[in-house]
Amino acid sequence: MTIKRRITADERLLDVAHREEWKQKAAWRVMKIQAEFVEGFDTLEAAELGNAVGVYGSARTGVDGDEYKLGIELGRKLGEAGFSVITGGGPGAMEAANRGAADAGVKSVGLGIELPFEQGINPYVDIQLDFHYFFVRKVMFLKYSCGFCALPGGYGTMDELFESLTLVQTEKVGKFPIALIGVDYWGGLVEWLRSAMVREGKISPDDVNLLLVTDDLDEAVEHMKRGRE
Numbered sequence: 001m002t003i004k005r006r007i008t009a010d011e012r013l014l015d016v017a018h019r020e021e022w023k024q025k026a027a028w029r030v031m032k033i034q035a036e037f038v039e040g041f042d043t044l045e046a047a048e049l050g051n052a053v054g055v056y057g058s059a060r061t062g063v064d065g066d067e068y069k070l071g072i073e074l075g076r077k078l079g080e081a082g083f084s085v086i087t088g089g090g091p092g093a094m095e096a097a098n099r100g101a102a103d104a105g106v107k108s109v110g111l112g113i114e115l116p117f118e119q120g121i122n123p124y125v126d127i128q129l130d131f132h133y134f135f136v137r138k139v140m141f142l143k144y145s146c147g148f149c150a151l152p153g154g155y156g157t158m159d160e161l162f163e164s165l166t167l168v169q170t171e172k173v174g175k176f177p178i179a180l181i182g183v184d185y186w187g188g189l190v191e192w193l194r195s196a197m198v199r200e201g202k203i204s205p206d207d208v209n210l211l212l213v214t215d216d217l218d219e220a221v222e223h224m225k226r227g228r229e
């Protein structure tokens with residue numbers, strides 16, 4: 001099946017090719033962005049998520065592999081520990097974590113995003129939001145989670161991870177545990193943080209300790225409990 005490419009709201013806002021259109025419709029777009037914030041806050045306040053953990057991870061994780069099983073297990077263990085689970089609502093690792101949360105009977109949230117090639121929200125989400133703008137969606141992740149777990153992922157996962165890390169490092173958010181699940185996958189990145197960023201003085205040695213890197217899901221869940229109210 002071929003999926004038709006569509007122009008997204010983010011693209012219209014950011015792409016220089018749409019500058020003329022932006023000039024004419026700037027005020028309307030700002031209102032649309034505002035409406036997206038209002039809708040997000042309203043829905044997630046009404047959802048009464050309690051303590052929730054954001055789970056990031058690849059949209060491309062296959063349903064038949066060990067990584068997908070790991071995602072289900074993580075969602076389930078977080079749920080059993082009393083956390084709601086928030087993901088991007090897409091396929092792969094997001095779907096796995098939502099599935100585990102649904103198995104555990106806790107609230108399973110999907111912050112969906114409009115993309116040029118729409119994939120749709122995964123079926124294990126019970127509270128669904130659909131965003132046009134990545135930046136609005138990121139605020140929701142951060143406002144309604146008390147910690148994050150990152151399963152192996154690509155650029156999208158990195159973006160979400162480093163946004164969270166920057167906010168913790170700059171003390172914009174307080175206690176906010178972050179766990180990277182998968183020593184083999186993440187070990188090289190953490191090694192590079194030490195050998196390049198710390199060595200060149202771009203971050204302090206303690207900044208690396210803002211990340212827990214583990215294969216042990218129980219350890220990750222215990223770590224998340226440090227972010228609870």
Ligand SMILES: CC(C)=CCNc1ncnc2c1ncn2[C@@H]1O[C@H](COP(=O)(O)O)[C@@H](O)[C@H]1O
Pocket residue numbers: 055056057058059060087088089090091094112113115119152153154155156157158160
């Ligand atoms: C196969 C494909 C491109 C599907 C896209 N469908 C998606 N649906 C929802 N969130 C997404 C999607 N792609 C990326 N993201 C966001 O970026 C992260 C995954 O990006 P990546 O696959 O690691 O880089 C997720 O945590 C999610 O919040």
